[in-house]
Amino acid sequence: MAESVSRGSSAVAGRQRSLEASGHRYGEKLIKAFLAVCAGVSVIVTTGIVVSLVIPTISFFRDVSAVEFFTGTLWAPSFANASFGVLPIVVGTLLVLVISLVVAIPVGLASAVYLSEYAKPGVRRVVKPVLEVLAGIPTVAIGLFAFWFIRPLAETLLPFLPWQGPFSVGVAALGVGLLIVPIITSISDDAMRAVPSALRQGGYALGATKFEVATRVVFPAAISGIVAAIVLGGSRAVGETMVVLIAAGAGNPHLTFDPTKGVQTMTAFIAGRATGDIATGTIGYDTIFAVGSLLFVSTLVLNMISTRFVRRFREVYE
Amino acid sequence: MKLRFTRAIALIGVLALASAACGGGGDTTTTADGGSGQLTGTVRLDGSSTVGPLSEVAAELYMAQQPGVRVTVAISGTGGGFQKFCIGETDGNDSSRPITDEEIAICTSNDIGFDFVQVANDALSIVVNAELPVDCMTVAQVSQIWDDGSTVQTWGDIDGLDLSDDVASEAITVYGPGSDSGTFDFFTEAINGESGRIRNDYIDIGEDDLAAVRAVESDPYAMGYIPFSYYQEAGEAVKALAIDDGDGCVEATPENVQDLTYTPLGRGLFVYFSDFALSRPEVLDFAEFYVTNAAEIAELAEFVAMTPEQLADQAAKVAALAGG
Amino acid sequence: MATSGARAATAAALRSSSQRDRVIHITFVSMMIMALTAALLGLASLIIFMIAEGGGRLEWGLLTEAPSTIDPGRAGFRTAILGTLYVIGGVIVLIIPLGVGAAVYLEEYANPARWWNRLIELNIQNLAGVPSIVFGILGLAFIVRGPIGIGFVAAAGSLTLALLVLPTVILAAREAIRAVPSSISDGSLALGATQWQTIRRQVLPAAFPGILTGIILAIARAIGEAAPLLLVGAVTFVTFNPKFLSDGYSTLPVMIYQYSNRPQDEFRVLAAAGVVVMLILVLLMNSFAVWLRDRFEQTW
Numbered sequence: 001m002a003e004s005v006s007r008g009s010s011a012v013a014g015r016q017r018s019l020e021a022s023g024h025r026y027g028e029k030l031i032k033a034f035l036a037v038c039a040g041v042s043v044i045v046t047t048g049i050v051v052s053l054v055i056p057t058i059s060f061f062r063d064v065s066a067v068e069f070f071t072g073t074l075w076a077p078s079f080a081n082a083s084f085g086v087l088p089i090v091v092g093t094l095l096v097l098v099i100s101l102v103v104a105i106p107v108g109l110a111s112a113v114y115l116s117e118y119a120k121p122g123v124r125r126v127v128k129p130v131l132e133v134l135a136g137i138p139t140v141a142i143g144l145f146a147f148w149f150i151r152p153l154a155e156t157l158l159p160f161l162p163w164q165g166p167f168s169v170g171v172a173a174l175g176v177g178l179l180i181v182p183i184i185t186s187i188s189d190d191a192m193r194a195v196p197s198a199l200r201q202g203g204y205a206l207g208a209t210k211f212e213v214a215t216r217v218v219f220p221a222a223i224s225g226i227v228a229a230i231v232l233g234g235s236r237a238v239g240e241t242m243v244v245l246i247a248a249g250a251g252n253p254h255l256t257f258d259p260t261k262g263v264q265t266m267t268a269f270i271a272g273r274a275t276g277d278i279a280t281g282t283i284g285y286d287t288i289f290a291v292g293s294l295l296f297v298s299t300l301v302l303n304m305i306s307t308r309f310v311r312r313f314r315e316v317y318e
Numbered sequence: 319m320k321l322r323f324t325r326a327i328a329l330i331g332v333l334a335l336a337s338a339a340c341g342g343g344g345d346t347t348t349t350a351d352g353g354s355g356q357l358t359g360t361v362r363l364d365g366s367s368t369v370g371p372l373s374e375v376a377a378e379l380y381m382a383q384q385p386g387v388r389v390t391v392a393i394s395g396t397g398g399g400f401q402k403f404c405i406g407e408t409d410g411n412d413s414s415r416p417i418t419d420e421e422i423a424i425c426t427s428n429d430i431g432f433d434f435v436q437v438a439n440d441a442l443s444i445v446v447n448a449e450l451p452v453d454c455m456t457v458a459q460v461s462q463i464w465d466d467g468s469t470v471q472t473w474g475d476i477d478g479l480d481l482s483d484d485v486a487s488e489a490i491t492v493y494g495p496g497s498d499s500g501t502f503d504f505f506t507e508a509i510n511g512e513s514g515r516i517r518n519d520y521i522d523i524g525e526d527d528l529a530a531v532r533a534v535e536s537d538p539y540a541m542g543y544i545p546f547s548y549y550q551e552a553g554e555a556v557k558a559l560a561i562d563d564g565d566g567c568v569e570a571t572p573e574n575v576q577d578l579t580y581t582p583l584g585r586g587l588f589v590y591f592s593d594f595a596l597s598r599p600e601v602l603d604f605a606e607f608y609v610t611n612a613a614e615i616a617e618l619a620e621f622v623a624m625t626p627e628q629l630a631d632q633a634a635k636v637a638a639l640a641g642g
Numbered sequence: 643m644a645t646s647g648a649r650a651a652t653a654a655a656l657r658s659s660s661q662r663d664r665v666i667h668i669t670f671v672s673m674m675i676m677a678l679t680a681a682l683l684g685l686a687s688l689i690i691f692m693i694a695e696g697g698g699r700l701e702w703g704l705l706t707e708a709p710s711t712i713d714p715g716r717a718g719f720r721t722a723i724l725g726t727l728y729v730i731g732g733v734i735v736l737i738i739p740l741g742v743g744a745a746v747y748l749e750e751y752a753n754p755a756r757w758w759n760r761l762i763e764l765n766i767q768n769l770a771g772v773p774s775i776v777f778g779i780l781g782l783a784f785i786v787r788g789p790i791g792i793g794f795v796a797a798a799g800s801l802t803l804a805l806l807v808l809p810t811v812i813l814a815a816r817e818a819i820r821a822v823p824s825s826i827s828d829g830s831l832a833l834g835a836t837q838w839q840t841i842r843r844q845v846l847p848a849a850f851p852g853i854l855t856g857i858i859l860a861i862a863r864a865i866g867e868a869a870p871l872l873l874v875g876a877v878t879f880v881t882f883n884p885k886f887l888s889d890g891y892s893t894l895p896v897m898i899y900q901y902s903n904r905p906q907d908e909f910r911v912l913a914a915a916g917v918v919v920m921l922i923l924v925l926l927m928n929s930f931a932v933w934l935r936d937r938f939e940q941t942w
Contacts, residue, residue, distance in 0.1 A: 037743075042808070052779055114675065128932075138924075140917070190818075
């Protein structure tokens, strides 16, 4: 930047020189192309996913009616008396999503508000890295923790609930909730810190209390980042595999909304099936891709809805 | 500020590359034939999660003798393993069930000829809580509990069991592995007559056979079925039912499996080898080693070993493979 | 009259907070602290539990010994740790240029009116939510086999995981770049710098802490991931040191998962000990990242 300033001043002092760049900026074009390719990788990845999922899915739907798949309530694709109603595992995924968000949103947002608005810099310096440690805990560990510790604890604390067997989708969801708290907290915190202090100070100047500034000025200003954080956390909860594989088990083919029981989620189904003993090329194996496609399409739809929402409310400063 | 920033990025990059590059040292590879019967090469096994631990023991023992050969044992499931086996990605497939016709078709279409050796036996054990006053069941009774469309909800619903009223009124909770498991395939075929035929309200424990043990331990009226190695490790709180297949109650012991009286839940465990893999000396050597030492391997891995006759049969088979 | 009104307003503004305000403040602060404590308590109990389960098994042998099925008492995680290092090394090398590059393109160069840019954005948003196991299917189809076809090696694990965490990096980097006030880049452009010069010398350094957060989150996620690796070959018993582009490999979380499914009790203890090793690894990594970030944090 120093050179450009001196170039400008020498232009004034010396002979007439155009302020236009001398020569074409090929470097700029190259850089832009390279960066565009980086961004384009995402399209390549999506195409790859679609290709690897679509063909077996088509073959699947040749054998199984779409109506049975989407509305059936009995999921037993490899029994001799097979049944392909996908709703039980969809409900399993939804149970995990709802319960984990119920846990993670209050904890995550409250922590974020505290860290960004209330905490002294010393506290923030300690707590934020600790939350990042939580983000780094391997999902296997959380799954084992939920299975070996939380589940027995839950039964001891709440013996009146109809526990059955060592699995529980509610307990697994608690683990998943713990897992996504750092996502919600750190992205919301970043969003809130990005709100210029000028707004806060304006609020204080008008006599607002800290609480009012935090909840009525900063929070709404950062809402797009906060919603993005929640959507990201929710997507993560839907896509989580190891925690539910270990702690939620595989339920049984019937549809149930009971969180104390083991229920299979779509992701656990795919993981179990892809590493299991099923012979490939059969309908049983193709269910992996059918469920995978369902997962992919539903996250696509969810993300489109939330992107529209986020863009509507994004605040731009200056 | 700019310099520190660049330095930081450089530091991260160097660390990344360093972590990717280090670890190469410490390999003990003999790059050429040691001359004294030392082989080099790779043997890639994949397949069943039941047979996997057995092959791991075999691999460890073998590599102690032949450090130049790298044996890897992956676990993708019998079916997932066959998929790779039949396109030539692996040299051997650990299998808890025989190869299916569909899988044979894939192998044939890829020109993969194969053969198999038996490496151990397994005794599927039906486990209940040790306190339950039932010790033996007939195959018919087990099938009544587990069959598709079963109406058995309490212990009293089972025909032919002589139980006190308070036991008979207790609900029976059944646990079993997922339909992805070879154990599931085998059990349903042996007990209900068709692979995959089973009641659709049992509690699925997925891949975690240990969970069935835990469930049965804590619930006095629960029942599950698990591979023998899991039963062996289970504590005193769990017992295996003796099975009556028409010739009286037979307990689930290694001896009964070996002398074929523990029917129908005794099964063989196999490793399939492809022809082109066996043409490599290290694979053949490994297969020979596996069969020759099968008894010791099974014992170390806590599986049911083969009988002397079975061992002799398999040894002859491998010898034939070596010759051919 | 104006002066007295102004005086009254100022007096009102400077008046000490009312009783009601104080109660709200205290309730709110305690709720927030409780929430934060709940999260921290969850973390603490996990760590304590794992140490209780596996702590007795902790020894240097865990890091230096190869896995063993015959003698779990002697087994260690050396090969799995090396596998993890390889895989993560590859991931870092891939996500920094690709992730930051994509974020810079989308924030600074892309015209959002063009349909292809909107498509790219939509893709990234969507990929952030795709379950990790689907990336495993992708990796198996295209990286292990298919066009890239490098087989079941550590590099395949790297590529698969890199694609998995790339959206996280891109999203975080974009937020960071967006947070840099446009007055900074406007000023730079006004002084005659080119777009790339502005980005390289003003925007990126300013956005660095946020970008670093994204990279750290991504790496943390990648280290702990097991699901996609289950499909690209990490479920392998390996007793020799793996190499990046050949042989089999395994990673620490996959190995832990494997061990947790074995019947023998020693394997469960070994699994817990492995978790403790992972926790230490994560702690070390995060401390380094915090130190890095502390030097560059800034507010506007």
